[in-house]
Amino acid sequence: MYDELNKKSVLVTGGGLGIGEATAKAFAAEGSNVTIFDIDKTAGEKTAKEIKKSGGSAIFFHGDASKSEDCLGAVNMAINHYKSLSILFNNVAIQPPDSYLNAVELPEEMWDKIININLKSRYLMAKFSIPHMKKLGQGVIISVASVQGLQSMPLVPAYAASKGGDLSLMRQMSLDFASDNIRFASINPGTIETPMVFNALEGTGENIEDGLINSAAAHPLGRNGKPEEIAKMALFLSSDNAQFITGSHFNVDGGMMAKGAWADEVGASGSN
Numbered sequence: 310m311y312d313e314l315n316k317k318s319v320l321v322t323g324g325g326l327g328i329g330e331a332t333a334k335a336f337a338a339e340g341s342n343v344t345i346f347d348i349d350k351t352a353g354e355k356t357a358k359e360i361k362k363s364g365g366s367a368i369f370f371h372g373d374a375s376k377s378e379d380c381l382g383a384v385n386m387a388i389n390h391y392k393s394l395s396i397l398f399n400n401v402a403i404q405p406p407d408s409y410l411n412a413v414e415l416p417e418e419m420w421d422k423i424i425n426i427n428l429k430s431r432y433l434m435a436k437f438s439i440p441h442m443k444k445l446g447q448g449v450i451i452s453v454a455s456v457q458g459l460q461s462m463p464l465v466p467a468y469a470a471s472k473g474g475d476l477s478l479m480r481q482m483s484l485d486f487a488s489d490n491i492r493f494a495s496i497n498p499g500t501i502e503t504p505m506v507f508n509a510l511e512g513t514g515e516n517i518e519d520g521l522i523n524s525a526a527a528h529p530l531g532r533n534g535k536p537e538e539i540a541k542m543a544l545f546l547s548s549d550n551a552q553f554i555t556g557s558h559f560n561v562d563g564g565m566m567a568k569g570a571w572a573d574e575v576g577a578s579g580s581n
């Protein structure tokens with residue numbers, strides 16, 4: 310338990326499903342007041358309802374995180390209801406199954422959609438949240454980037470660019486707002502079993518079970534991650550235990566980024 314998170318106002322983008330849902334619930338279990346912002350009304354309302362049923366506090370804002378007016382609306386809702394905003398979990402992103410194309414083939418509209426939801430939302434949410442954090446004299450902004458911000462796989466030009474941009478933006482903002490006592494950090498998940506991954510596997514036509522087994526094998530720990538494992542890192546980074554952390558990113562990836570591109574070949578031959 311992190312006592313300092315009790316009654317803190319936390320806003321989670323994409324809090325209806327997956328990592329966002331698990332993180333909203335994890336903060337609520339610490340006694341935080343949670344605002345869930347999601348484009349999926351059913352999923353967002355369900356997360357908020359489940360939090361309330363288990364004795365926590367949550368409200369839901371229905372909107373699109375790529376739209377300025379909706380980002381402002383979500384922040385205003387948190388402020389009106391909970392009277393402050395201490396922690397922003399900048400989590401929302403998409404990786405549509407039909408976007409696995411090289412840069413020549415990728416339609417411009419798809420590029421814009423991915424960049425606007427995955428990257429522009431980070432800027433918009435920070436832009437509208439920071440003034441309230443300044444008033445409080447403290448704040449924490451955590452973004453969920455990806456191992457794809459550090460290393461590359463084929464056919465994801467917009468998603469990869471959005472994640473590299475996310476890491477760079479968080480690092481940059483940590484300098485501008487350090488004197489306001491607002492800390493920034495990014496989390497780079499490996500493969501986490503969420504609807505995003507299930508949809509992506511479905512899109513490739515691969516059997517989901519087989520796909521999950523294959524992706525588990527790519528992690529040195531031999532398994533995929535759970536959304537709750539990202540949530541635990543978010544709690545830590547928001548807590549007083551992380552007071553000297555800002556502008557850094559953290560891999561929660563089962564060792565994926567520790568593995569060199571040559572590792573499988575050399576490792577298999579037993580010659581390393």
Ligand SMILES: NC(=O)c1ccc[n+]([C@@H]2O[C@H](COP(=O)([O-])OP(=O)(O)OC[C@H]3O[C@@H](n4cnc5c(N)ncnc54)[C@H](O)[C@@H]3O)[C@@H](O)[C@H]2O)c1
Nearest residue numbers: 323325326327328347348349373374402500501503504505
């Ligand atoms: N799952 C993984 O393996 C993995 C790996 C690396 C990084 N990530 C990152 O983790 C974050 C969360 O991913 P996830 O796997 O939980 O995704 P998910 O698709 O399972 O859930 C995303 C949530 O965001 C919501 N959402 C989508 N578009 C929105 C919009 N325009 N406005 C508001 N809400 C919107 C969805 O409705 C959903 O509730 C993303 O930033 C993703 O890039 C995930």
